[in-house]
Amino acid sequence: MTGVPPEGGSAAAGGLADRLARVRDGVADAAEAAGRPADEITTIVVTKFHPASLVAELASLGVTDVGENRHQEAQAKAAELERLGWSALRWHFVGQLQSKKARQARRYASAIHSIDRASLVDALRSDETSVDAFVQINLTDDPDRGGVAPDAAEALVERVLATPGLRLRGLMAVAPIGVPARPEFARVRELSERVRRLAPDARDLSMGMSHDYRDAILEGATHLRIGTAITGNRPA
Numbered sequence: 001m002t003g004v005p006p007e008g009g010s011a012a013a014g015g016l017a018d019r020l021a022r023v024r025d026g027v028a029d030a031a032e033a034a035g036r037p038a039d040e041i042t043t044i045v046v047t048k049f050h051p052a053s054l055v056a057e058l059a060s061l062g063v064t065d066v067g068e069n070r071h072q073e074a075q076a077k078a079a080e081l082e083r084l085g086w087s088a089l090r091w092h093f094v095g096q097l098q099s100k101k102a103r104q105a106r107r108y109a110s111a112i113h114s115i116d117r118a119s120l121v122d123a124l125r126s127d128e129t130s131v132d133a134f135v136q137i138n139l140t141d142d143p144d145r146g147g148v149a150p151d152a153a154e155a156l157v158e159r160v161l162a163t164p165g166l167r168l169r170g171l172m173a174v175a176p177i178g179v180p181a182r183p184e185f186a187r188v189r190e191l192s193e194r195v196r197r198l199a200p201d202a203r204d205l206s207m208g209m210s211h212d213y214r215d216a217i218l219e220g221a222t223h224l225r226i227g228t229a230i231t232g233n234r235p236a
């Protein structure tokens with residue numbers, strides 16, 4: 001099966017393949033430096049603002065996990081990729097999620113990385129299928145950045161554990177702007193050790209983006225969310 005050619009044709013496709021290969025090399029290199037097997041690290045390509053054709057191109061290059069941060073865009077793209085025959089792609093929801101959209105997001109998302117409040121946990125409750133869940137930690141003092149404050153994380157984790165339809169995988173975080181990322185990722189790793197006393201299986205860490213994924217891998221990231229380093233700049 002082949003993907004739909006992207007706008008711009010083979011030059012654009014070559015650019016995408018090259019950037020993907022560079023990031024895969026970078027991930028392998030950082031994993032080696034960390035003394036970790038590279039295959040325990042999932043690279044999620046964040047495709048927000050890019051057309052469905054680019055997602056299809058990524059799928060044809062072997063990408064299995066893609067990320068989106070807006071519900072409507074994610075829903076439409078997941079449906080389009082399904083129509084194009086890429087029904088095995090895993091969609092990761094990484095943006096702020098309104099509680100009233102939670103049930104719809106469950107239908108296409110295999111994982112939700114942005115669980116940050118009790119009302120969203122309650123809205124995601126289901127007696128049918130389970131979705132993978134990451135509790136997002138806010139590493140800043142700005143509540144608009146999304147995520148739960150570190151000292152409220154354990155209470156939210158307990159609520160996720162008590163909610164049918166959510167399978168807790170671990171924690172997610174975005175490094176704050178303007179400070180070295182590695183100590184921030186270390187904070188998340190330490191918090192994750194506390195969480196694992198409540199939920200021994202919740203050992204995953206969703207952290208690391210285009211500019212800081214190496215630091216994230218060195219601090220134990222299992223799920224990288226990488227956009228522009230692979231896709232190129234986002235369209236306006």
Ligand SMILES: *Cc1c(COP(=O)(O)O)cnc(C)c1O
Nearest residue numbers: 046069094209210225226227228
């Ligand atoms: C956009 C986005 C990413 C990817 O960012 P890049 O800097 O393009 O790699 C990762 N995580 C979240 C939550 C995002 O919104």
